[in-house]
Amino acid sequence: MEIKIAQDKLAKALNNVSRVAAGGRATLPILSNVLIRVDDKKVSLTTTNLDMAVVSYLPAGQCENGVVTVPARLMAEFVSNLPRKEMVEIKASGDDKVVIKAGGYNSTINGASAEDFPELPDIDDEKSVKFVMAAEIFKAGLAQVMVAASNDMTRPALTGVYFNTFEGGLYLAATDGYRLAERKLVEKIENEVAAIVPASSLQEVMRSLGDEIDEVEILFDEAQVRFRLGEVEITSKLIDGSFPDYRQLIPKESEIMVDLQKDELVRITKLAALFAKEAGGSITCSTDTEAGVFNVASVANEFGENSSKIETKVEVDGKVTLNSRFLLDALNALEGKKVKLGFANRLDPVVLKNETDTKYVHIVMPLKG
Numbered sequence: 001m002e003i004k005i006a007q008d009k010l011a012k013a014l015n016n017v018s019r020v021a022a023g024g025r026a027t028l029p030i031l032s033n034v035l036i037r038v039d040d041k042k043v044s045l046t047t048t049n050l051d052m053a054v055v056s057y058l059p060a061g062q063c064e065n066g067v068v069t070v071p072a073r074l075m076a077e078f079v080s081n082l083p084r085k086e087m088v089e090i091k092a093s094g095d096d097k098v099v100i101k102a103g104g105y106n107s108t109i110n111g112a113s114a115e116d117f118p119e120l121p122d123i124d125d126e127k128s129v130k131f132v133m134a135a136e137i138f139k140a141g142l143a144q145v146m147v148a149a150s151n152d153m154t155r156p157a158l159t160g161v162y163f164n165t166f167e168g169g170l171y172l173a174a175t176d177g178y179r180l181a182e183r184k185l186v187e188k189i190e191n192e193v194a195a196i197v198p199a200s201s202l203q204e205v206m207r208s209l210g211d212e213i214d215e216v217e218i219l220f221d222e223a224q225v226r227f228r229l230g231e232v233e234i235t236s237k238l239i240d241g242s243f244p245d246y247r248q249l250i251p252k253e254s255e256i257m258v259d260l261q262k263d264e265l266v267r268i269t270k271l272a273a274l275f276a277k278e279a280g281g282s283i284t285c286s287t288d289t290e291a292g293v294f295n296v297a298s299v300a301n302e303f304g305e306n307s308s309k310i311e312t313k314v315e316v317d318g319k320v321t322l323n324s325r326f327l328l329d330a331l332n333a334l335e336g337k338k339v340k341l342g343f344a345n346r347l348d349p350v351v352l353k354n355e356t357d358t359k360y361v362h363i364v365m366p367l368k369g
Helices: 007-018 072-080 135-146 199-208 262-274 324-333
Strands: 002-006 033-039 042-048 052-058 062-064 066-071 087-092 097-102 105-110 129-134 160-166 169-175 179-186 194-198 215-220 224-229 232-237 256-261 282-288 293-298 307-311 318-323 338-343 350-354 360-364
Touching: 002 007, 002 033, 007 033, 007 042, 007 052, 007 072, 007 087, 033 072, 052 199, 066 072, 066 105, 072 105, 129 135, 129 179, 135 160, 135 169, 135 179, 135 199, 135 215, 135 360, 160 199, 179 324, 194 199, 194 232, 199 224, 199 232, 256 262, 262 282, 262 293, 262 307, 262 324, 262 338, 282 324, 318 324, 324 350, 324 360
Parallel strands: none
Antiparallel strands: 002 062, 002 087, 033 042, 033 066, 042 052, 052 232, 087 097, 097 105, 129 215, 160 169, 160 194, 169 179, 179 360, 215 224, 224 232, 256 338, 282 293, 282 318, 293 307, 338 350, 350 360
16 A cells, blocks of 8 residues: 655544544554555545544545555654645555655554454445535534533433424434523425434534535434535444433423623623532522513622622513523523523523524523522
8 A cells, every 4th residue: 555645634634533543442452543545546544433433535646555554643643743745655565564754754653454443334325314504504503502412321312412303494402401402403304314413423523524614414324324524424323212302391482581681691690600619500590670680699608699680671570590500501502692581480491592593592490499
């Protein structure tokens, strides 16, 4: 096998795929390696941790067919430290030794046989459910939803993002049991899907979505999903489980609804949170019709207490206790300068929406107290 390729292109591709290589945590040593394949003047770099695989395709000026595996992170770090704009030559011999040359730099890396590398699962394009959308829309929507995904591995269905179709639209949803985020991604679609994609795989998708990528193609089959991002393909197993019937948790209407400047609400929530650390981040939000204000206060503790207010139109008095971090996460996920915040009583979910964007909703469950 022989390749001659520009340093910057090779370094970028290696950095993309090396993140998925299992490294020292690998149950199989070969999972720490990157598979380098040259086939009919097409160069591909592949890594996998058995749950997810990343393939990066590269253009190459000179190349000879062949395949070999080498330690992914060593290879990525070595190439990254070579001078930019140098042409890098990679040659692999029959003993799996890989020689890398660039200008005056020369190194030999001990590789391993490609026969031991796991065979990657395939997705049949003809039988899969396919969606294509603008990369910017997908990335923004995914970021808004992923914040609500759980880290609790005892409830695997909640550790992913639920791709689902409803009334002709494609939606993303995530919940950890304490908050819920939903984003309508596509208005009108012909195919249907109900699949939970691991948040860890989606984080890798987010990292691989560079500004130069205009379009994202997503393919689902019964057990896996593939994201095509320009010259990068990420394939992941789906989470085997049932996602909660979350739509019944989203209130249709809220008895109390206030319009607030988002920046100001973020500011007073952060101030209250400073005094609420000893109380698990617990803060109290309330409305006062007589004063015409929305108030955020911290629970009194040994450090003192804090109360801040925003003038707004208020029609009903009410009070609810929330986790300050969850409220801040929701506010940071909302776009625009204004936010609508709605609630009914101490135990009903708090609904947060953008003033003009009806495609995104975030709810936070109140704390008892």
